[in-house]
Amino acid sequence: AQSVTQLDSQVPVFEEAPVELRCNYSSSVSVYLFWYVQYPNQGLQLLLKYLSGSTLVKGINGFEAEFNKSQTSFHLRKPSVHISDTAEYFCAVSRTGGTASKLTFGTGTRLQVTL
Amino acid sequence: DVKVTQSSRYLVKRTGEKVFLECVQDMDHENMFWYRQDPGLGLRLIYFSYDVKMKEKGDIPEGYSVSREKKERFSLILESASTNQTSMYLCASRGAASTDTQYFGPGTRLTVL
Numbered sequence: 001a002q003s004v005t006q007l008d009s010q011v012p013v014f015e016e017a018p019v020e021l022r023c024n025y026s027s028s029v030s031v032y033l034f035w036y037v038q039y040p041n042q043g044l045q046l047l048l049k050y051l052s053g054s055t056l057v058k059g060i061n062g063f064e065a066e067f068n069k070s071q072t073s074f075h076l077r078k079p080s081v082h083i084s085d086t087a088e089y090f091c092a093v094s095r096t097g098g099t100a101s102k103l104t105f106g107t108g109t110r111l112q113v114t115l
Numbered sequence: 116d117v118k119v120t121q122s123s124r125y126l127v128k129r130t131g132e133k134v135f136l137e138c139v140q141d142m143d144h145e146n147m148f149w150y151r152q153d154p155g156l157g158l159r160l161i162y163f164s165y166d167v168k169m170k171e172k173g174d175i176p177e178g179y180s181v182s183r184e185k186k187e188r189f190s191l192i193l194e195s196a197s198t199n200q201t202s203m204y205l206c207a208s209r210g211a212a213s214t215d216t217q218y219f220g221p222g223t224r225l226t227v228l
Binding site (some may be wrong): 006009032034036041042043044045046049051090094095096101102103104105106107108 | 119148150155156157158159160163173205207213214216217219220221222
């Protein structure tokens with residue numbers, strides 16, 4: 001089974017500052033990794049995903065994440081945040097292969113961007 | 116544009132009522148999922164379906180059942196609603212491959228009184 005830990009439940013940051021949202025995972029098999037964002041009163045949408053290849057993955061809205069296998073981490077970063085980035089961010093993992101595989105989500109990190 | 120729709124954004128029901136939550140996707144996806152989302156707990160998988168009439172239990176199936184009679188529609192059923200089932204319910208769909216993106220509906224906020 002897989003599990004995901006998002007250590008920070010809330011991250012306050014000023015506009016135009018850099019931000020890093022941390023994600024660590026646990027799995028005995030190879031995994032795919034995902035970051036989803038949930039804006040207020042909306043469903044989740046995909047920010048980016050790591051499947052294979054380059055460990056640095058670029059996503060939408062200027063976000064990127066780096067897969068670190070030795071540290072079992074997949075931290076999300078943005079060099080300069082905007083007020084509109086205020087949202088909840090979820091890290092998720094699924095095992096590779098198999099059509100019936102499913103995502104396991106972390107508990108989420110609420111990013112609060114202020115002026 | 117891909118779309119996952121849920122029948123209601125807000126729902127208020129009484130304890131003991133039978134509750135149906137409907138989800139429809141227009142992407143011809145094989146896989147469909149039901150999650151509940153609670154503060155501090157993230158998303159927890161209730162049930163999923165990888166094909167018509169096929170279903171598998173997720174992490175928290177107790178008190179719930181599902182139905183998938185057509186590929187595009189996946190229903191979540193609360194046989195006898197209880198107050199601890201007050202939550203946000205999110206439906207999602209995904210293509211056949213585990214590398215495919217999972218798309219979410221807007222959610223149904225269910226309150227059980």
